[in-house]
Amino acid sequence: MRAILIGFGNVGRTLAKILSVEKHRFQGLQDLDIRVVGIFTRTKGCLIDHEGVDLASAVETVERYGRFIPTMKGYCDMEAQEAAQTLDYDVLLELSTLSIEREGEPALSHIKAALRRAKHVVSANKGPLAFAYHELKRLAEEKNVRLLFESTVMDGAPVFNMVRNCLKGCSVVEIDGILNSTTNYILMRMEEGATLQDAIKEAQEKGFAEADPSNDVDGWDAAAKICVLANVIMGAQITPREVKRKGIKEVTPEDLKGARQKNKCIKLVCSAKKRDQHVEATVEPTLIDKEHFFATVRGEGSVVRIKTDLMGPIMITQEAPDLYDTAYGVIDDLLTIYRKTS
Numbered sequence: 071m072r073a074i075l076i077g078f079g080n081v082g083r084t085l086a087k088i089l090s091v092e093k094h095r096f097q098g099l100q101d102l103d104i105r106v107v108g109i110f111t112r113t114k115g116c117l118i119d120h121e122g123v124d125l126a127s128a129v130e131t132v133e134r135y136g137r138f139i140p141t142m143k144g145y146c147d148m149e150a151q152e153a154a155q156t157l158d159y160d161v162l163l164e165l166s167t168l169s170i171e172r173e174g175e176p177a178l179s180h181i182k183a184a185l186r187r188a189k190h191v192v193s194a195n196k197g198p199l200a201f202a203y204h205e206l207k208r209l210a211e212e213k214n215v216r217l218l219f220e221s222t223v224m225d226g227a228p229v230f231n232m233v234r235n236c237l238k239g240c241s242v243v244e245i246d247g248i249l250n251s252t253t254n255y256i257l258m259r260m261e262e263g264a265t266l267q268d269a270i271k272e273a274q275e276k277g278f279a280e281a282d283p284s285n286d287v288d289g290w291d292a293a294a295k296i297c298v299l300a301n302v303i304m305g306a307q308i309t310p311r312e313v314k315r316k317g318i319k320e321v322t323p324e325d326l327k328g329a330r331q332k333n334k335c336i337k338l339v340c341s342a343k344k345r346d347q348h349v350e351a352t353v354e355p356t357l358i359d360k361e362h363f364f365a366t367v368r369g370e371g372s373v374v375r376i377k378t379d380l381m382g383p384i385m386i387t388q389e390a391p392d393l394y395d396t397a398y399g400v401i402d403d404l405l406t407i408y409r410k411t412s
Protein backbone atom coordinates (compact mmCIF):
# COMPACT_ATOMS: atom_id res chain seq x y z
CA MET A 71 0.00 0.00 0.00
CA ARG A 72 1.47 3.36 -1.04
CA ALA A 73 0.86 6.28 1.30
CA ILE A 74 1.51 10.00 1.28
CA LEU A 75 1.90 11.87 4.57
CA ILE A 76 0.70 15.44 4.83
CA GLY A 77 2.32 16.86 7.94
CA PHE A 78 5.50 15.64 9.59
CA GLY A 79 5.21 17.08 13.08
CA ASN A 80 4.85 15.20 16.36
CA VAL A 81 2.37 12.66 15.00
CA GLY A 82 3.90 12.21 11.53
CA ARG A 83 7.39 11.62 12.90
CA THR A 84 6.22 9.20 15.59
CA LEU A 85 4.29 7.25 12.94
CA ALA A 86 7.36 7.22 10.69
CA LYS A 87 9.53 5.87 13.54
CA ILE A 88 7.05 3.08 14.29
CA LEU A 89 6.84 2.09 10.63
CA SER A 90 10.63 2.03 10.18
CA VAL A 91 13.25 1.61 12.89
CA GLU A 92 10.83 0.45 15.59
CA LYS A 93 8.65 -1.88 13.52
CA HIS A 94 10.46 -5.01 14.72
CA ARG A 95 9.24 -4.30 18.29
CA PHE A 96 5.56 -4.69 17.41
CA GLN A 97 4.43 -8.21 16.55
CA GLY A 98 1.02 -7.03 15.26
CA LEU A 99 2.58 -4.85 12.55
CA GLN A 100 4.73 -7.47 10.86
CA ASP A 101 2.33 -8.06 7.94
CA LEU A 102 1.72 -4.33 7.32
CA ASP A 103 3.50 -3.46 4.10
CA ILE A 104 3.29 0.31 3.68
CA ARG A 105 5.48 2.30 1.34
CA VAL A 106 5.47 6.03 2.06
CA VAL A 107 5.97 7.65 -1.35
CA GLY A 108 5.77 11.28 -0.26
CA ILE A 109 6.00 13.50 2.83
CA PHE A 110 4.76 17.09 2.68
CA THR A 111 5.14 19.90 5.20
CA ARG A 112 4.34 23.60 5.22
CA THR A 113 7.83 24.99 5.87
CA LYS A 114 10.24 22.03 6.18
CA GLY A 115 10.29 20.96 2.50
CA CYS A 116 9.00 17.72 1.03
CA LEU A 117 10.27 14.33 -0.11
CA ILE A 118 8.96 12.24 -2.99
CA ASP A 119 10.29 8.76 -3.76
CA HIS A 120 8.18 6.25 -5.66
CA GLU A 121 10.35 3.43 -4.35
CA GLY A 122 9.66 4.52 -0.78
CA VAL A 123 10.97 7.44 1.25
CA ASP A 124 13.67 6.50 3.76
CA LEU A 125 11.58 7.20 6.88
CA ALA A 126 14.37 6.77 9.39
CA SER A 127 16.48 9.33 7.58
CA ALA A 128 13.51 11.70 7.20
CA VAL A 129 12.90 11.66 10.97
CA GLU A 130 16.57 11.98 11.83
CA THR A 131 17.10 14.88 9.43
CA VAL A 132 14.10 16.87 10.66
CA GLU A 133 15.09 16.25 14.27
CA ARG A 134 18.69 17.30 13.58
CA TYR A 135 18.29 20.19 11.10
CA GLY A 136 14.68 21.24 11.75
CA ARG A 137 13.78 20.51 8.11
CA PHE A 138 14.48 18.27 5.10
CA ILE A 139 17.67 19.20 3.26
CA PRO A 140 18.34 19.46 -0.50
CA THR A 141 20.90 16.61 -0.52
CA MET A 142 18.23 14.07 0.54
CA LYS A 143 16.93 11.58 -2.03
CA GLY A 144 13.61 12.85 -3.38
CA TYR A 145 13.92 16.35 -1.93
CA CYS A 146 11.60 18.68 -3.82
CA ASP A 147 9.24 21.57 -3.65
CA MET A 148 5.59 20.60 -4.06
CA GLU A 149 2.49 21.78 -2.23
CA ALA A 150 0.46 19.12 -0.42
CA GLN A 151 -2.60 19.93 -2.54
CA GLU A 152 -0.73 19.28 -5.79
CA ALA A 153 0.60 16.02 -4.33
CA ALA A 154 -2.91 14.89 -3.34
CA GLN A 155 -4.14 15.70 -6.86
CA THR A 156 -1.32 14.27 -8.95
CA LEU A 157 0.84 11.62 -7.27
CA ASP A 158 0.31 7.86 -7.49
CA TYR A 159 -0.71 6.56 -4.05
CA ASP A 160 -3.38 4.42 -2.36
CA VAL A 161 -3.97 6.26 0.91
CA LEU A 162 -3.54 9.86 2.00
CA LEU A 163 -2.64 10.43 5.66
CA GLU A 164 -3.78 13.90 6.78
CA LEU A 165 -1.59 14.80 9.77
CA SER A 166 -1.38 18.56 9.38
CA THR A 167 -2.38 21.36 11.70
CA LEU A 168 -5.89 21.90 13.08
CA SER A 169 -7.41 25.04 11.60
CA ILE A 170 -10.56 26.55 13.04
CA GLU A 171 -10.44 30.02 11.41
CA ARG A 172 -10.25 28.41 7.97
CA GLU A 173 -12.88 25.79 8.86
CA GLY A 174 -10.60 22.79 8.38
CA GLU A 175 -8.69 24.14 5.37
CA PRO A 176 -6.35 23.42 3.68
CA ALA A 177 -6.60 19.87 5.08
CA LEU A 178 -10.23 19.64 3.95
CA SER A 179 -9.15 20.24 0.34
CA HIS A 180 -6.36 17.64 0.63
CA ILE A 181 -8.93 15.06 1.74
CA LYS A 182 -11.47 15.99 -0.94
CA ALA A 183 -8.79 15.79 -3.63
CA ALA A 184 -7.82 12.28 -2.49
CA LEU A 185 -11.40 11.02 -2.21
CA ARG A 186 -12.34 12.44 -5.63
CA ARG A 187 -9.49 10.36 -7.09
CA ALA A 188 -10.82 7.28 -5.24
CA LYS A 189 -7.94 7.18 -2.76
CA HIS A 190 -8.48 6.07 0.85
CA VAL A 191 -8.01 8.70 3.57
CA VAL A 192 -6.87 8.42 7.19
CA SER A 193 -6.98 11.67 9.14
CA ALA A 194 -5.69 12.55 12.62
CA ASN A 195 -6.65 16.13 11.82
CA LYS A 196 -10.13 16.72 13.27
CA GLY A 197 -10.81 20.02 11.46
CA PRO A 198 -12.11 18.56 8.17
CA LEU A 199 -14.31 16.04 10.02
CA ALA A 200 -15.67 18.67 12.41
CA PHE A 201 -16.63 21.01 9.57
CA ALA A 202 -17.54 18.71 6.70
CA TYR A 203 -18.01 15.11 7.85
CA HIS A 204 -21.24 14.39 5.94
CA GLU A 205 -19.91 15.78 2.66
CA LEU A 206 -16.69 13.75 3.01
CA LYS A 207 -18.60 10.60 3.95
CA ARG A 208 -20.82 10.94 0.85
CA LEU A 209 -17.75 11.43 -1.33
CA ALA A 210 -16.01 8.36 0.13
CA GLU A 211 -19.16 6.25 -0.37
CA GLU A 212 -19.58 7.44 -3.97
CA LYS A 213 -15.98 6.46 -4.73
CA ASN A 214 -16.12 3.24 -2.69
CA VAL A 215 -13.09 4.11 -0.57
CA ARG A 216 -12.51 4.37 3.19
CA LEU A 217 -12.45 7.59 5.21
CA LEU A 218 -11.14 6.75 8.71
CA PHE A 219 -10.21 9.06 11.58
CA GLU A 220 -9.91 7.08 14.84
CA SER A 221 -7.18 9.30 16.25
CA THR A 222 -9.18 12.53 15.92
CA VAL A 223 -10.77 11.80 19.32
CA MET A 224 -8.82 10.16 22.17
CA ASP A 225 -5.91 9.11 19.95
CA GLY A 226 -5.89 5.35 19.38
CA ALA A 227 -8.55 4.52 21.99
CA PRO A 228 -11.27 2.68 20.04
CA VAL A 229 -14.16 5.13 20.09
CA PHE A 230 -15.39 5.13 16.47
CA ASN A 231 -14.30 1.51 16.00
CA MET A 232 -16.24 0.48 19.11
CA VAL A 233 -19.44 2.26 18.08
CA ARG A 234 -19.20 1.07 14.46
CA ASN A 235 -18.51 -2.55 15.34
CA CYS A 236 -20.12 -3.11 18.73
CA LEU A 237 -23.21 -0.87 19.04
CA LYS A 238 -24.91 -1.70 15.74
CA GLY A 239 -28.47 -1.76 17.06
CA CYS A 240 -28.19 1.28 19.31
CA SER A 241 -28.90 4.97 18.80
CA VAL A 242 -26.55 7.26 20.66
CA VAL A 243 -28.58 9.86 22.58
CA GLU A 244 -25.92 11.62 24.63
CA ILE A 245 -22.16 11.91 24.86
CA ASP A 246 -20.04 13.60 27.49
CA GLY A 247 -16.42 13.50 28.48
CA ILE A 248 -13.04 15.12 28.92
CA LEU A 249 -11.61 15.21 25.41
CA ASN A 250 -8.74 17.69 25.50
CA SER A 251 -5.50 16.48 27.09
CA THR A 252 -3.82 19.87 27.18
CA THR A 253 -6.47 21.62 29.29
CA ASN A 254 -6.87 18.64 31.63
CA TYR A 255 -3.10 18.67 32.11
CA ILE A 256 -3.03 22.46 32.63
CA LEU A 257 -5.80 22.33 35.24
CA MET A 258 -3.92 19.60 37.13
CA ARG A 259 -0.64 21.53 37.00
CA MET A 260 -2.36 24.77 38.12
CA GLU A 261 -3.82 22.86 41.10
CA GLU A 262 -0.23 21.84 41.89
CA GLY A 263 0.88 25.50 41.75
CA ALA A 264 2.16 25.95 38.16
CA THR A 265 1.21 29.03 36.13
CA LEU A 266 -0.96 28.75 33.02
CA GLN A 267 2.01 29.73 30.81
CA ASP A 268 4.37 27.16 32.38
CA ALA A 269 1.76 24.42 32.06
CA ILE A 270 1.20 25.29 28.36
CA LYS A 271 4.94 25.09 27.78
CA GLU A 272 5.07 21.64 29.41
CA ALA A 273 2.17 20.43 27.24
CA GLN A 274 4.01 21.70 24.15
CA GLU A 275 7.17 19.87 25.19
CA LYS A 276 5.18 16.66 25.67
CA GLY A 277 3.78 17.08 22.14
CA PHE A 278 0.03 17.10 22.82
CA ALA A 279 -0.66 20.86 22.66
CA GLU A 280 -1.91 22.14 19.29
CA ALA A 281 0.52 24.14 17.10
CA ASP A 282 -1.46 27.17 18.32
CA PRO A 283 -2.20 26.25 21.97
CA SER A 284 -5.02 28.81 22.18
CA ASN A 285 -7.01 26.20 20.22
CA ASP A 286 -6.72 24.05 23.37
CA VAL A 287 -7.02 26.75 26.04
CA ASP A 288 -10.03 28.44 24.39
CA GLY A 289 -11.87 25.14 23.95
CA TRP A 290 -11.74 24.96 20.14
CA ASP A 291 -10.00 21.58 20.00
CA ALA A 292 -12.58 20.17 22.43
CA ALA A 293 -15.39 21.77 20.38
CA ALA A 294 -14.01 20.17 17.20
CA LYS A 295 -13.86 16.77 18.93
CA ILE A 296 -17.41 16.89 20.27
CA CYS A 297 -18.58 17.86 16.76
CA VAL A 298 -16.76 14.91 15.18
CA LEU A 299 -18.35 12.60 17.76
CA ALA A 300 -21.82 14.12 17.43
CA ASN A 301 -21.74 14.20 13.63
CA VAL A 302 -20.38 10.68 13.25
CA ILE A 303 -22.14 8.72 15.99
CA MET A 304 -25.28 10.80 16.59
CA GLY A 305 -25.93 11.89 13.00
CA ALA A 306 -25.73 15.58 14.01
CA GLN A 307 -24.96 18.37 11.54
CA ILE A 308 -23.00 20.81 13.69
CA THR A 309 -19.73 22.67 13.37
CA PRO A 310 -17.42 23.98 16.14
CA ARG A 311 -18.92 27.45 15.67
CA GLU A 312 -22.31 26.16 16.87
CA VAL A 313 -20.91 24.63 20.06
CA LYS A 314 -21.66 26.62 23.23
CA ARG A 315 -18.01 27.01 24.16
CA LYS A 316 -16.01 28.38 27.07
CA GLY A 317 -12.31 27.65 27.54
CA ILE A 318 -10.23 27.57 30.72
CA LYS A 319 -8.59 31.01 30.49
CA GLU A 320 -10.77 32.43 33.25
CA VAL A 321 -10.23 29.52 35.66
CA THR A 322 -8.01 30.88 38.46
CA PRO A 323 -5.89 29.11 41.10
CA GLU A 324 -8.45 30.40 43.63
CA ASP A 325 -11.28 28.69 41.72
CA LEU A 326 -9.34 25.42 41.78
CA LYS A 327 -8.58 25.80 45.49
CA GLY A 328 -12.23 26.66 46.26
CA ALA A 329 -13.37 23.55 44.37
CA ARG A 330 -10.92 21.36 46.30
CA GLN A 331 -12.20 22.71 49.64
CA LYS A 332 -15.70 21.58 48.62
CA ASN A 333 -14.35 18.11 47.70
CA LYS A 334 -14.79 18.93 44.00
CA CYS A 335 -12.57 19.69 41.02
CA ILE A 336 -12.87 21.67 37.77
CA LYS A 337 -12.69 19.87 34.43
CA LEU A 338 -13.27 21.06 30.86
CA VAL A 339 -16.29 18.90 30.06
CA CYS A 340 -17.69 18.42 26.54
CA SER A 341 -21.21 17.21 25.93
CA ALA A 342 -23.66 16.58 23.11
CA LYS A 343 -27.33 15.84 23.75
CA LYS A 344 -30.24 15.06 21.46
CA ARG A 345 -32.98 17.70 21.75
CA ASP A 346 -36.00 16.94 19.52
CA GLN A 347 -34.63 17.04 15.97
CA HIS A 348 -31.21 18.52 16.68
CA VAL A 349 -28.11 18.01 18.81
CA GLU A 350 -26.90 20.62 21.30
CA ALA A 351 -23.19 20.63 22.13
CA THR A 352 -21.28 22.41 24.86
CA VAL A 353 -17.70 22.72 26.10
CA GLU A 354 -17.24 24.39 29.48
CA PRO A 355 -15.28 24.28 32.72
CA THR A 356 -17.47 22.27 35.09
CA LEU A 357 -17.44 21.66 38.84
CA ILE A 358 -17.32 17.91 39.45
CA ASP A 359 -17.62 15.86 42.66
CA LYS A 360 -14.42 14.10 43.61
CA GLU A 361 -16.42 10.82 43.64
CA HIS A 362 -17.45 11.24 39.98
CA PHE A 363 -15.44 9.07 37.58
CA PHE A 364 -14.40 12.11 35.50
CA ALA A 365 -12.57 13.50 38.58
CA THR A 366 -10.19 10.52 38.46
CA VAL A 367 -9.02 11.39 34.93
CA ARG A 368 -5.70 13.08 35.65
CA GLY A 369 -3.19 15.00 33.56
CA GLU A 370 -3.32 14.29 29.84
CA GLY A 371 -5.87 11.48 30.31
CA SER A 372 -9.27 11.52 28.59
CA VAL A 373 -12.66 9.91 28.99
CA VAL A 374 -15.83 9.65 26.95
CA ARG A 375 -19.21 8.36 28.14
CA ILE A 376 -21.68 7.26 25.49
CA LYS A 377 -25.36 6.83 26.33
CA THR A 378 -27.59 4.93 23.94
CA ASP A 379 -31.29 4.07 23.82
CA LEU A 380 -30.70 0.34 24.14
CA MET A 381 -27.34 -0.29 25.77
CA GLY A 382 -25.11 1.68 28.05
CA PRO A 383 -23.88 4.07 29.26
CA ILE A 384 -20.43 2.95 28.20
CA MET A 385 -17.26 4.72 29.22
CA ILE A 386 -13.93 4.59 27.44
CA THR A 387 -11.01 6.07 29.28
CA GLN A 388 -7.42 6.67 28.39
CA GLU A 389 -4.65 6.97 30.94
CA ALA A 390 -1.53 9.03 30.17
CA PRO A 391 -1.69 8.83 26.37
CA ASP A 392 1.39 9.81 24.39
CA LEU A 393 2.27 10.27 20.72
CA TYR A 394 2.48 6.50 20.26
CA ASP A 395 -1.24 6.30 21.07
CA THR A 396 -2.03 8.89 18.41
CA ALA A 397 0.20 7.16 15.86
CA TYR A 398 -1.47 3.88 16.82
CA GLY A 399 -4.89 5.34 15.94
CA VAL A 400 -3.54 6.10 12.45
CA ILE A 401 -1.98 2.63 12.18
CA ASP A 402 -5.21 0.93 13.26
CA ASP A 403 -7.03 2.76 10.45
CA LEU A 404 -4.29 1.78 8.00
CA LEU A 405 -4.65 -1.85 9.07
CA THR A 406 -8.43 -1.67 8.55
CA ILE A 407 -7.82 -0.55 4.97
CA TYR A 408 -4.89 -2.90 4.39
CA ARG A 409 -6.67 -5.98 5.72
CA LYS A 410 -10.01 -4.91 4.21
CA THR A 411 -11.82 -5.29 7.55
CA SER A 412 -14.67 -3.16 8.92
Ligand SMILES: NC(=O)C1=CN([C@@H]2O[C@H](COP(=O)(O)OP(=O)(O)OC[C@H]3O[C@@H](n4cnc5c(N)ncnc54)[C@H](OP(=O)(O)O)[C@@H]3O)[C@@H](O)[C@H]2O)C=CC1
Pocket residue numbers: 076077078079080081082110111112113114115150165166167168176194195196221222223225277278279280281392393396
Ligand atom coordinates in the same frame (compact mmCIF):
# COMPACT_ATOMS: atom_id res chain seq x y z
N1 LIG B 1 -0.23 15.73 19.04
C1 LIG B 1 -1.24 15.02 19.50
O1 LIG B 1 -1.21 14.51 20.63
C2 LIG B 1 -2.44 14.79 18.65
C3 LIG B 1 -2.63 15.48 17.47
N2 LIG B 1 -3.75 15.28 16.71
C4 LIG B 1 -3.92 16.02 15.48
O2 LIG B 1 -2.95 15.55 14.53
C5 LIG B 1 -2.51 16.62 13.71
C6 LIG B 1 -0.99 16.71 13.78
O3 LIG B 1 -0.61 16.98 15.11
P1 LIG B 1 0.94 17.25 15.47
O4 LIG B 1 1.79 16.35 14.69
O5 LIG B 1 1.01 17.26 16.94
O6 LIG B 1 1.10 18.74 14.91
P2 LIG B 1 2.46 19.52 14.59
O7 LIG B 1 2.15 20.96 14.73
O8 LIG B 1 3.59 18.93 15.37
O9 LIG B 1 2.72 19.16 13.04
C7 LIG B 1 1.88 19.60 12.03
C8 LIG B 1 2.53 19.31 10.70
O10 LIG B 1 1.64 19.72 9.66
C9 LIG B 1 2.39 20.46 8.71
N3 LIG B 1 1.51 21.34 7.97
C10 LIG B 1 0.77 22.36 8.41
N4 LIG B 1 0.09 22.93 7.39
C11 LIG B 1 0.43 22.24 6.27
C12 LIG B 1 0.12 22.36 4.91
N5 LIG B 1 -0.71 23.30 4.46
N6 LIG B 1 0.67 21.48 4.02
C13 LIG B 1 1.53 20.53 4.45
N7 LIG B 1 1.87 20.38 5.74
C14 LIG B 1 1.34 21.21 6.63
C15 LIG B 1 3.43 21.18 9.53
O11 LIG B 1 4.48 21.64 8.70
P3 LIG B 1 5.53 22.73 9.28
O12 LIG B 1 6.24 22.06 10.41
O13 LIG B 1 6.40 23.02 8.14
O14 LIG B 1 4.71 23.88 9.76
C16 LIG B 1 3.86 20.06 10.47
O15 LIG B 1 4.77 19.22 9.83
C17 LIG B 1 -3.21 17.89 14.20
O16 LIG B 1 -4.33 18.14 13.38
C18 LIG B 1 -3.65 17.51 15.63
O17 LIG B 1 -4.82 18.19 16.03
C19 LIG B 1 -4.69 14.33 17.04
C20 LIG B 1 -4.55 13.60 18.18
C21 LIG B 1 -3.45 13.82 19.12
Ligand SMILES: N[C@@H](CC=O)C(=O)O
Pocket residue numbers: 222249250251252253278279280286291
Ligand atom coordinates in the same frame (compact mmCIF):
# COMPACT_ATOMS: atom_id res chain seq x y z
N1 LIG C 1 -4.27 19.21 21.50
C1 LIG C 1 -5.00 17.99 21.61
C2 LIG C 1 -4.23 16.86 20.97
C3 LIG C 1 -5.10 15.76 20.58
O1 LIG C 1 -6.06 15.86 19.86
C4 LIG C 1 -5.26 17.69 23.08
O2 LIG C 1 -4.64 18.33 23.93
O3 LIG C 1 -6.09 16.82 23.38
